[in-house]
Amino acid sequence: MTAGERTSRGLILMYHRVAEVSSDPWGLCVTPRHFAEHLAVLRVRTSPLKALDFAVQWDAGATTATSVAVTFDDGYADNLYDAKPLLEQYEVPATCFVSTGYLGQRSYWWDELEQRLLHPGRLPHALRLETASYRGQWDLNGAAWYGEEELRRLRGWKAWEEAPTLRHQIYANLHAVCRPMAEPERRSILDQLLAAVSEAAKIPSTWRPLTKDETVTLGAGGLVEIGAHTVTHPLLSACPSDVAQREIAGSRRALEQILGRPVTSFAFPYGGPADYTPDTMRIVREAGFSCAYSTTPGVVGPGAERFRLPRVHVEDWTGEEFAERLAWWLND
Ligand SMILES: [Zn+2]
Structure with missing residues (x-):
């Protein structure tokens, strides 16, 4: 099946942190209360999937307008301590994209x-x-x-x-x-x-990246998939090919060593159309990933490509606001 023939659809949500903070210049934090409200809505109205399963099913023409993947970027420790318990409570699977060079570091x-x-x-x-x-x-x-x-x-x-x-x-x-x-x-x-x-x-300790051990714990139990997000979170479009190769393949290798299993989903750092190139997409494919996620906003429609799937950035909305936007995205 070629991209032109695909009729399968879906929606990929992008989160970063589940945290209460005193400032948030990039709108990356959703409070635990609001995140729980989002999950309650997702549980009732959608069929949530991990990013890996979403890509496989989408490629096979098997996703529907209510197929939704919940993703997290960067690898904040709160993904384990604040997000995972709620994902478990609402039985919503998710994928956390982790920058391996930051594991165990003090801050991003x-x-x-x-x-x-x-x-x-x-x-x-x-x-x-x-x-x-x-x-x-x-x-x-x-x-x-x-x-x-x-x-x-x-x-x-x-x-x-x-x-x-x-x-x-x-x-x-x-x-x-x-x-x-x-x-x-x-x-x-x-x-x-x-x-x-x-x-x-x-810097508050709640702002820190995961450690290697915490990454293992986050990925344990089958509900949360760990995906790669490079080593140092570089702007890939500004990297020479060999550096991009080390960043992309290196993060996969490091995660596979930490987790002891294959890592097949990738998210581009920053992820906008100017933040990666066709060469970057080729490197991601050749490094053995089966799908890649951008931050280009939009639903996954007929024209989508498996190595730059669009995602929508979720902000700190109440459950009600989230439900309204979800209805709008799902009917798009
Ligand atoms: Zn990132």
Whole structure:
């Protein structure tokens, strides 16, 4: 069967974290209460599948408009402690895409950046960051101190909105600068920022990535599939072929070693149309994966491709809001 002949449909939901947080510039967190409400809706209205089973059934023309896959990106520890018990309670299977280089680490780079700039702490009046390819300099003056009051007042800010303070501007700027960088250069910027901040609270432990042992526990029992999400979460479209190959195949190898079984689902880091290339898709196929998931929004319709399936980003909606959107997606 070719892509043109496919009539099978479906919907793939993308989550990242099940957590209560004090700021969430990328809208990646759903509270445990709302997540439970989403699962209750899914249990009644849809036939939930793991990403692997979704791709196989979709390819065989066997999915229907109510076939839904629940996926999580990155590999946050809350996927095990907060999401999995609810998935079990509602008997909804899911797939967690894990970046293996972060397993056992303290935090993801984007959270570290957020913690240094958008949470209470003091920066020097003149902030300078410099690497081989980047130089940034700011006079913070009044924005040198950021307190609980500012955090509370600006907690709803999203990164795609206009920056309300110089700190938010610096955050958005550095996020864009760090995203395509190789890990060592990005690390250097974050270390310089860390050295510049004083009176800052530690990154909450609930923000951390899974450890290897926790990944095994998350994948135990058959309800949760573990998929790959590269090693260091790079912007694959900015990587030379050999680096992309190491990132993609390396994450599969590492997970298979940790889990002791085949890993066949892959999700592109960032996942937008400019974040991977046809060459990246070829590497994913040749690395032995059977499907790949993007973040291009949309339902899985007749024109979909198995190595860049679309997903819809689920935000921290109430069960009622989620049910309305689900009905809209399923009838699309
Ligand atoms: Zn990701």
